[in-house]
Amino acid sequence: MIFPDLESDDKISVTTSKAERGEILDRNGKMLAGKGVATSVSIIPGKLKDRNVSLEKIAELKATKEDTSGKEVGWFSMFTAEENVDKPILLISMVENVKGIGGSGYVVRKDATVLDEYFKE
DSSP: OOOTTOOTTOOOOOOOOOOOOOOEEOTTSOEEEOSOOOOOOOOOGGGOOOHHHHHHHHHHHTSOOOOSSSOOEEEEEEEOOSSSOSSOOEEEEEEEOOTTTTTHHHHHHHTHHHHHHHHOO
16 A cells, blocks of 8 residues: 555554355245355366366365255356367356265366366377
C-alpha cells in the first residue's frame, strides 16, 4: 500500500478477522450451500506417472470428510490450464446423493473411463 501523505510520526496498523461461512437458502429455506470441506487437486497430464494410483489418491482426497446438510453432491472437474497443448480437456461431473458412497471420490471413480481415454498414450 502506498500512503503519500504519511508523516514520520504517523502509525499504521493492520487487523484481520476470520469470516465465518454463512448459508445460502432457497425460497423455501432449504440449504443450497453451507459449511463443509472442499478439496482442490491439480493435475499436469504430462507429469502424471501412475494414472491408476494417482486417480485412487485423488478419489481419497475428494471423499466425504464432513457433511452438515444430510445430503451431499459430489463433483469433479478437470480442465487444461495451458494455452498450447495437444489434447485440451474440460470435464465436469456432478452426482447427487453420494453421502456414504465416497463423496466426490465416487465421481472421480465414475469418470475413470473418460480419463482412461484422455490419458491413453
